[in-house]
Amino acid sequence: MKKMEMLYEGKAKRVYATDDPTLLIVDYKDDATAFNGEKKGTIVGKGVINNQMSNRLMQRLERAGVPTHFVQELSERETLVKRVRIVPLEVIVRNISAGSFAKRYGVEEGIVFDAPTIEFSYKNDDLGDPLINSTHVAALHLATAEELDTIRRMALRVNEVLRAFWSSCGITLVDFKLEFGRLDDGTIILADEISPDTCRLWDSVTREKLDKDRFRRDLGGVEDAYAEVMRRLREHDA
Numbered sequence: 001m002k003k004m005e006m007l008y009e010g011k012a013k014r015v016y017a018t019d020d021p022t023l024l025i026v027d028y029k030d031d032a033t034a035f036n037g038e039k040k041g042t043i044v045g046k047g048v049i050n051n052q053m054s055n056r057l058m059q060r061l062e063r064a065g066v067p068t069h070f071v072q073e074l075s076e077r078e079t080l081v082k083r084v085r086i087v088p089l090e091v092i093v094r095n096i097s098a099g100s101f102a103k104r105y106g107v108e109e110g111i112v113f114d115a116p117t118i119e120f121s122y123k124n125d126d127l128g129d130p131l132i133n134s135t136h137v138a139a140l141h142l143a144t145a146e147e148l149d150t151i152r153r154m155a156l157r158v159n160e161v162l163r164a165f166w167s168s169c170g171i172t173l174v175d176f177k178l179e180f181g182r183l184d185d186g187t188i189i190l191a192d193e194i195s196p197d198t199c200r201l202w203d204s205v206t207r208e209k210l211d212k213d214r215f216r217r218d219l220g221g222v223e224d225a226y227a228e229v230m231r232r233l234r235e236h237d238a
Protein backbone atom coordinates (compact mmCIF):
# COMPACT_ATOMS: atom_id res chain seq x y z
CA MET A 1 0.00 0.00 0.00
CA LYS A 2 1.55 3.30 -1.10
CA LYS A 3 1.14 6.37 1.12
CA MET A 4 0.39 9.31 -1.14
CA GLU A 5 -0.54 12.97 -0.63
CA MET A 6 -1.83 14.29 2.67
CA LEU A 7 -5.55 15.02 2.30
CA TYR A 8 -6.29 16.48 5.68
CA GLU A 9 -4.55 17.47 8.89
CA GLY A 10 -6.68 17.59 12.01
CA LYS A 11 -5.91 18.27 15.64
CA ALA A 12 -4.73 14.76 16.46
CA LYS A 13 -4.33 12.98 13.12
CA ARG A 14 -3.17 13.34 9.55
CA VAL A 15 -4.99 11.55 6.74
CA TYR A 16 -3.26 10.41 3.55
CA ALA A 17 -4.50 9.08 0.22
CA THR A 18 -3.25 5.69 -0.96
CA ASP A 19 -2.98 4.10 -4.40
CA ASP A 20 -6.36 2.46 -3.68
CA PRO A 21 -9.14 5.08 -3.94
CA THR A 22 -11.25 3.19 -1.38
CA LEU A 23 -8.56 3.27 1.34
CA LEU A 24 -6.84 5.95 3.40
CA ILE A 25 -3.96 5.99 5.87
CA VAL A 26 -4.47 7.68 9.24
CA ASP A 27 -1.34 8.87 11.08
CA TYR A 28 -1.79 9.64 14.80
CA LYS A 29 0.06 12.61 16.36
CA ASP A 30 0.97 13.38 19.97
CA ASP A 31 -0.70 16.81 19.70
CA ALA A 32 -3.57 17.43 22.09
CA THR A 33 -6.16 20.19 22.04
CA ALA A 34 -9.12 20.97 24.24
CA PHE A 35 -11.91 23.53 24.47
CA ASN A 36 -12.32 23.76 20.69
CA GLY A 37 -8.59 24.28 20.11
CA GLU A 38 -8.08 26.99 22.76
CA LYS A 39 -5.79 24.79 24.86
CA LYS A 40 -2.90 23.12 23.06
CA GLY A 41 -0.21 20.72 24.19
CA THR A 42 1.61 17.46 23.63
CA ILE A 43 0.96 14.14 25.27
CA VAL A 44 4.14 12.15 24.63
CA GLY A 45 3.35 8.72 23.20
CA LYS A 46 -0.37 9.44 22.78
CA GLY A 47 -0.34 8.84 19.02
CA VAL A 48 1.00 5.32 19.42
CA ILE A 49 -1.43 4.48 22.23
CA ASN A 50 -4.50 5.93 20.51
CA ASN A 51 -3.66 4.16 17.26
CA GLN A 52 -3.17 0.77 18.89
CA MET A 53 -6.07 1.15 21.32
CA SER A 54 -8.54 2.31 18.70
CA ASN A 55 -7.55 -0.56 16.42
CA ARG A 56 -7.98 -3.21 19.10
CA LEU A 57 -11.35 -1.80 20.16
CA MET A 58 -12.58 -1.56 16.57
CA GLN A 59 -11.58 -5.20 15.95
CA ARG A 60 -13.48 -6.18 19.08
CA LEU A 61 -16.52 -4.26 17.81
CA GLU A 62 -16.26 -5.95 14.40
CA ARG A 63 -16.35 -9.34 16.16
CA ALA A 64 -19.50 -8.13 17.94
CA GLY A 65 -21.12 -7.25 14.61
CA VAL A 66 -20.44 -3.51 14.43
CA PRO A 67 -18.95 -2.56 11.03
CA THR A 68 -15.96 -0.20 11.31
CA HIS A 69 -13.47 1.52 9.02
CA PHE A 70 -10.54 -0.54 10.39
CA VAL A 71 -8.55 -2.45 7.76
CA GLN A 72 -4.98 -2.99 8.97
CA GLU A 73 -2.45 -1.54 11.42
CA LEU A 74 0.57 -0.48 9.34
CA SER A 75 2.93 0.83 12.02
CA GLU A 76 2.93 2.17 15.57
CA ARG A 77 1.14 5.33 14.45
CA GLU A 78 -0.39 4.45 11.07
CA THR A 79 -3.51 2.52 10.16
CA LEU A 80 -5.15 1.65 6.87
CA VAL A 81 -8.87 2.48 6.96
CA LYS A 82 -11.82 2.45 4.58
CA ARG A 83 -12.49 5.82 2.98
CA VAL A 84 -15.86 7.18 4.05
CA ARG A 85 -17.76 10.41 3.75
CA ILE A 86 -18.05 11.46 7.39
CA VAL A 87 -21.54 12.19 8.72
CA PRO A 88 -20.93 15.62 10.32
CA LEU A 89 -22.22 14.59 13.75
CA GLU A 90 -20.51 13.85 17.04
CA VAL A 91 -22.49 11.04 18.60
CA ILE A 92 -22.14 11.10 22.37
CA VAL A 93 -23.22 8.24 24.63
CA ARG A 94 -23.18 8.64 28.40
CA ASN A 95 -23.51 6.16 31.26
CA ILE A 96 -22.56 8.58 34.05
CA SER A 97 -22.86 12.38 34.29
CA ALA A 98 -19.68 14.32 33.50
CA GLY A 99 -18.26 17.17 31.44
CA SER A 100 -20.68 19.25 29.41
CA PHE A 101 -23.70 17.24 30.64
CA ALA A 102 -22.96 18.09 34.28
CA LYS A 103 -22.34 21.72 33.35
CA ARG A 104 -25.39 22.13 31.11
CA TYR A 105 -27.88 20.65 33.57
CA GLY A 106 -26.21 21.90 36.77
CA VAL A 107 -25.58 18.47 38.29
CA GLU A 108 -22.49 16.92 39.81
CA GLU A 109 -20.29 14.46 37.96
CA GLY A 110 -20.68 10.78 38.79
CA ILE A 111 -24.46 10.28 38.69
CA VAL A 112 -25.01 6.76 37.33
CA PHE A 113 -27.89 6.82 34.83
CA ASP A 114 -30.64 4.16 34.79
CA ALA A 115 -30.08 3.84 31.04
CA PRO A 116 -27.49 5.31 28.67
CA THR A 117 -28.19 8.70 27.10
CA ILE A 118 -27.40 9.63 23.52
CA GLU A 119 -27.00 13.07 21.99
CA PHE A 120 -25.70 14.62 18.80
CA SER A 121 -23.53 17.64 18.12
CA TYR A 122 -23.14 19.24 14.71
CA LYS A 123 -19.45 18.86 13.78
CA ASN A 124 -18.52 22.43 12.98
CA ASP A 125 -15.49 24.04 14.65
CA ASP A 126 -16.53 27.59 13.69
CA LEU A 127 -19.80 27.10 15.58
CA GLY A 128 -18.20 25.18 18.46
CA ASP A 129 -19.97 21.88 17.69
CA PRO A 130 -23.47 22.92 18.83
CA LEU A 131 -25.90 20.38 20.23
CA ILE A 132 -28.43 19.32 17.58
CA ASN A 133 -31.63 17.24 17.59
CA SER A 134 -32.91 14.72 15.06
CA THR A 135 -35.37 17.13 13.40
CA HIS A 136 -32.55 19.66 12.92
CA VAL A 137 -30.36 16.91 11.45
CA ALA A 138 -33.13 16.18 8.93
CA ALA A 139 -33.76 19.88 8.20
CA LEU A 140 -30.07 20.44 7.43
CA HIS A 141 -29.87 17.17 5.42
CA LEU A 142 -26.96 15.97 7.56
CA ALA A 143 -28.39 12.45 7.66
CA THR A 144 -31.69 10.77 6.79
CA ALA A 145 -34.05 9.54 9.50
CA GLU A 146 -33.11 5.98 8.56
CA GLU A 147 -29.38 6.73 8.80
CA LEU A 148 -29.87 8.38 12.17
CA ASP A 149 -31.73 5.29 13.42
CA THR A 150 -28.84 3.10 12.28
CA ILE A 151 -26.32 5.42 13.95
CA ARG A 152 -28.29 5.42 17.20
CA ARG A 153 -28.58 1.64 17.24
CA MET A 154 -24.87 1.16 16.44
CA ALA A 155 -23.77 3.70 19.07
CA LEU A 156 -25.77 1.96 21.80
CA ARG A 157 -24.36 -1.42 20.72
CA VAL A 158 -20.83 0.06 20.89
CA ASN A 159 -21.65 1.17 24.42
CA GLU A 160 -22.73 -2.34 25.46
CA VAL A 161 -19.62 -3.96 24.02
CA LEU A 162 -17.11 -1.39 25.29
CA ARG A 163 -18.70 -1.01 28.71
CA ALA A 164 -18.41 -4.76 29.30
CA PHE A 165 -14.84 -4.88 28.02
CA TRP A 166 -13.59 -1.88 30.00
CA SER A 167 -15.33 -3.26 33.07
CA SER A 168 -13.24 -6.45 32.74
CA CYS A 169 -10.17 -4.16 32.82
CA GLY A 170 -11.32 -2.49 36.05
CA ILE A 171 -12.30 0.65 34.13
CA THR A 172 -15.68 2.40 34.12
CA LEU A 173 -16.80 3.75 30.75
CA VAL A 174 -18.35 7.09 31.71
CA ASP A 175 -19.06 8.56 28.25
CA PHE A 176 -17.61 8.70 24.75
CA LYS A 177 -17.90 10.31 21.34
CA LEU A 178 -18.24 8.41 18.07
CA GLU A 179 -18.20 9.47 14.43
CA PHE A 180 -19.78 7.54 11.59
CA GLY A 181 -19.19 7.58 7.84
CA ARG A 182 -20.82 6.41 4.62
CA LEU A 183 -19.18 4.00 2.18
CA ASP A 184 -19.77 4.68 -1.53
CA ASP A 185 -22.83 2.40 -1.46
CA GLY A 186 -24.27 4.37 1.47
CA THR A 187 -23.54 1.79 4.17
CA ILE A 188 -22.96 3.43 7.55
CA ILE A 189 -19.84 2.30 9.40
CA LEU A 190 -18.03 3.42 12.54
CA ALA A 191 -15.08 5.72 11.75
CA ASP A 192 -12.65 8.08 13.53
CA GLU A 193 -11.09 6.76 16.77
CA ILE A 194 -11.92 5.34 20.19
CA SER A 195 -9.28 6.32 22.73
CA PRO A 196 -8.74 8.20 26.01
CA ASP A 197 -9.04 11.36 23.84
CA THR A 198 -12.64 10.49 23.00
CA CYS A 199 -13.80 8.51 26.05
CA ARG A 200 -14.03 9.24 29.75
CA LEU A 201 -12.50 6.29 31.57
CA TRP A 202 -12.42 6.09 35.36
CA ASP A 203 -10.66 3.50 37.50
CA SER A 204 -13.54 1.36 38.78
CA VAL A 205 -12.16 1.24 42.34
CA THR A 206 -10.44 4.59 42.95
CA ARG A 207 -12.56 6.64 40.44
CA GLU A 208 -9.29 8.15 39.24
CA LYS A 209 -9.62 9.76 35.79
CA LEU A 210 -7.63 7.86 33.17
CA ASP A 211 -8.41 10.00 30.12
CA LYS A 212 -8.03 13.38 28.44
CA ASP A 213 -9.69 15.17 31.38
CA ARG A 214 -6.24 14.97 33.02
CA PHE A 215 -4.99 17.23 30.21
CA ARG A 216 -8.13 19.41 29.99
CA ARG A 217 -8.15 20.07 33.74
CA ASP A 218 -4.35 20.16 34.34
CA LEU A 219 -4.50 17.20 36.72
CA GLY A 220 -1.00 15.97 35.83
CA GLY A 221 0.01 12.37 35.12
CA VAL A 222 -1.49 12.53 31.63
CA GLU A 223 1.05 10.22 29.95
CA ASP A 224 0.90 7.76 32.85
CA ALA A 225 -2.90 7.58 32.64
CA TYR A 226 -2.88 6.82 28.89
CA ALA A 227 -0.14 4.20 29.43
CA GLU A 228 -2.09 2.60 32.29
CA VAL A 229 -5.25 2.27 30.20
CA MET A 230 -3.23 0.73 27.36
CA ARG A 231 -1.51 -1.68 29.78
CA ARG A 232 -4.87 -2.90 31.09
CA LEU A 233 -6.27 -3.21 27.59
CA ARG A 234 -3.32 -5.37 26.50
CA GLU A 235 -3.67 -7.53 29.61
CA HIS A 236 -7.37 -8.26 29.00
CA ASP A 237 -7.41 -8.24 25.18
CA ALA A 238 -4.90 -11.05 24.72
Ligand code: UDP
Pocket residue numbers: 090092098099100101129175176177197198199200212
Ligand atom coordinates in the same frame (compact mmCIF):
# COMPACT_ATOMS: atom_id res chain seq x y z
N1 UDP B 1 -15.68 14.35 23.17
C1 UDP B 1 -14.80 14.25 22.11
N2 UDP B 1 -14.67 15.30 21.25
C2 UDP B 1 -15.39 16.44 21.37
C3 UDP B 1 -16.29 16.54 22.46
C4 UDP B 1 -16.42 15.48 23.33
O1 UDP B 1 -14.14 13.22 21.94
O2 UDP B 1 -15.23 17.35 20.55
C5 UDP B 1 -15.84 13.22 24.11
C6 UDP B 1 -15.25 13.55 25.48
O3 UDP B 1 -13.93 13.09 25.58
C7 UDP B 1 -16.16 12.78 26.40
C8 UDP B 1 -17.51 12.72 25.66
O4 UDP B 1 -17.22 12.99 24.31
O5 UDP B 1 -15.70 11.45 26.56
C9 UDP B 1 -18.52 13.70 26.19
O6 UDP B 1 -17.96 14.99 26.20
P1 UDP B 1 -18.76 16.24 26.75
O7 UDP B 1 -19.95 16.48 25.90
O8 UDP B 1 -18.99 16.06 28.20
O9 UDP B 1 -17.83 17.48 26.43
P2 UDP B 1 -16.53 18.06 27.14
O10 UDP B 1 -16.79 18.10 28.61
O11 UDP B 1 -15.42 17.14 26.74
O12 UDP B 1 -16.42 19.41 26.51
